Structure formats: structure tokens, C-alpha cells
Amino acid sequence: MEKLIFEKSVSGRKGYTLPRLDVEKKELSELIPENFLRKTSLDLPEVSEIDVARHFLKLSHLNYNIEIGLYPLGSCTMKYNPKINEKTAFLPGFTELHPCSDENFAQGALALIYEIEEYLKEITGFQGVTLQPAAGSQGELTGIMLFKAYHKDKGDTKRKVILIPDSAHGTNPASASIAGYQVVSIKSNTRGRIDLDDLAQKADETVAGLMLTNPNTLGLFESDIIKISEIIHNCGGLMYMDGANLNALLGIARPSDMNFDCVHINLHKTFSTPHGGGGPGAGPICVNEKLIPYLPVPIVVKDGDKYRIVMDTPKTIGKVHSFFGNFGVFIRALTYMKMLGPDGMREVAENAIINANYLFSRLKSKYYAPYDEYCMHEFIISGDNQKKLGVTTKDIAKRLLDYGFHAPTIYFPLIVHEAMLVEPTETESLENLDAFADAMLAIAAEVENNPEIVLSAPHNTPVKRVDDALAVRKLNVSWFQKF
């Protein structure tokens, strides 16, 4: 086993050169109060620059990522992020701008914020936007806080409930609960859509709103969306759209035309900015006139040729992020939008849908398709056929790693037995889709002819099958834990 970086440490070896000191030298005790000073030295590895470079490169090789291969993680839109996004995000005019700069010195940055907001209004059909939320889930929370502010402002205090379909992403009920609402679940029907009878029964004067993902997390368009919004609006509630799946609608359909009042967008999914690992993302929300007064501040407005920052909107819910949100993400998303233009964005959605349908049509020859109809940008298959032969969806997911692919989302949505939610995205070519389909079909054949090889997978990854339960109960990520 090769030594880890801490074990390579040799006293006195170093991998850095500090710039020449250009201020008066002082003792540490003059700068930091005695009680805050460390009493013992930090036990950091003393290694050369090349040791550090090799360490991090080797670690990165242990990870799967979109630049290694297809990443079919349903409900997550793990598409390729074009490199030009990075180029613009690193322009010194942006990176060297202090967020506290006076608005006169930040006109370019404010123009960028204004422009991306205008694009998002055009794409969604709404009139108001905030870019502040740092993730889709924070967008959800912000949107539901706007619903609360709206009802309170109207003196309507009896609304305690948010309705959410049973196919929803887990962040939806979490956001509604954090905002102080009681969550009531709505059943899906056999077509994978909201059961209208169940909805009508539960829609009453206690309902503050409905949270709905469209296309939903089964990859299906909610074809009764106008009826659904009528039911909710007629009982005085508001319509929230989880727009994490906007990749399927770009340039084709707008949430405002489906009578939603608010939508969140995952810039880090639909608009090709980095995400994962809890890093900075952006989950802007777009709203109609009803909710504009409550949007977070600051707001950027255009005054003639100048951009101004507005802080004093009397009914605002306040800030949900420091400054304007994750500005670097906005630069990347705007670059992506400008590179594509309106026609290119529509092509994104069309290709995402075509790719998903192609893959679905190949896979359903061996995997059970509980909703066997045209899908949007993602689709559901189930490992039920394979389960009858003693192999689970989890085994199939592990075996895919041996074939060099990331696994799809598994066991979600919860309403599908042995679920696999697959989203190939528009950035994959026909050859890549075929390679993935071939791997999935080869695994299905293995399940029939040599199940042991699937049950004991993965065979060629750096980490073999871990004990999930133990990993959760006794998580140990410290450096001395050898695999």
C-alpha cells in the first residue's frame, strides 16, 4: 500500500515559498492575544510541492466525474459544463471586484445580474426574480417564505398546510416544514401523475399552496396542470413549481403559462454551472406580480443607463444570502445562455428529451418500465425483473461501476419498487448512449446467466462494496483510515 501524505512527512521539508515580508516584522504575541495562541504546533505533513501535487491528483483519480464518462443521475441533470464558462468567470474585472464596492464602481457586475434576471423572466414568463438562494432547496424555502408573507399580508392566518405529491424530491417537504408548514401528501395515480380526486379532497381553506415538480420526478409532464392550478387557486392557495427539471422545458413551455405563481431554477443544473459536494450553486426564484413585493433585497434596477441597488422595499422578507448570492455561478450561467441563444436553449430541451426516450426504448426490453409512455428528459425503469432472479437494483448499480459508468439514481422516487431514475442529458452523443445501454443490457444478461458476478460487484473500483449501515453509524473520514 502506498504511503499517505501524512506518512510521507519529513521534518523540515517544505513545498511553498512565501513572498518577501513587506511590512514591519512583529512577534505573534503582539498581534494575537496570548489566550488565543496555540500552545503546541499543528501536526501538518511536511512535504515537497510534487508530493502535494501527486497526492491531490491521485485522490482526484479515485473520483468519478462527468469528464470521465456519462453520469446518468436522474433528477440531477449532471450535464457537461462547457469550459468557456470558467474562462469568463475568471476575468479579473469580476474576480477582483469587492462585493462591498460602491454601485458606481460595480456597474458591470450589476449589469450582469440585471441581464441574467431578464433572461430568467423571459424563460419562465414571470415578472420578478431573486438570484440570492444558493441552491434549489434554498430557493424552495425562499419561495415558501414568500407564500407565507403573502398570506400574512392579506390577513389570512388560517393557512397552515402545504400539499406535496408523494413522488416529490425530499427537499420539498423539508423546505415546507422549515418554513413552519404542515405537509400533507397527495397520492399519485397509476399514470404517475397527481390524483385529482385526492387533491380536490385535500384542497381547502387551510392550504397555503401546492409544491409540484414539472416534469415530475418520474420524468412525466403533469398533463392536468391547468386543472391542478385551478383547484389550488380556487381554494385560495398558491402554486409553487420545483423547476429542478427545467432542462426539459427550456424554450418549449413556461411555468407562468401553467399558472404557477413561483418557480425555482437550479442554475447549477439547467444552466451548466458546477455543483455537487455542497459547493456554491444558485437556485434563483422567479415570481409573478402577486409575490414581487416580498422578494429578498438587494434588488438591482435599471435607471436610464445606470444600474442601482435597491434595499428599501417595505414588504421584503429580507436577505436569504449575503450580498447578491453566488456571483461566480451567475457569470457561468449567463455565459452558457449567451453562447446558446434562444434557439440553442430550445435545442437543449429537445435533445435532452430525445436522448432520454432513445435510452428508455433500448432499456425497457430487459428492465421493467412501470410508466411505459414517452418520457421527458428522464425516465424510470425498475429492477423488478432482476429482483425475481435474486439480484437487486443496488447490485446492478454496483456492477455498472465495473463497466466504467456512474450509476443512475436508485430507489427514488420512493413510490417505485426497485427504482432506477435515469437522465442521460443532452450532452451525450448517440455512441455514448449506446455504450451505456449496452452495459445495462450486458448486466441484465449476467443476472440471467452469471448472477454471482453482479452480486459481488464492484470488482475493479478502488473501494469495494462498503457496509452502508456501518458507514452511516460510524462514519470515519480521517486520513489514517486505510481502505
Ligand SMILES: Cc1ncc(COP(=O)(O)O)c(C=O)c1O
Ligand atoms: C426535483 C428536485 N428538487 C429539488 C432539488 C434540490 O436542489 P439542490 O440540490 O440544488 O438543493 C433537486 C436536486 O437534487 C431535485 O432534483
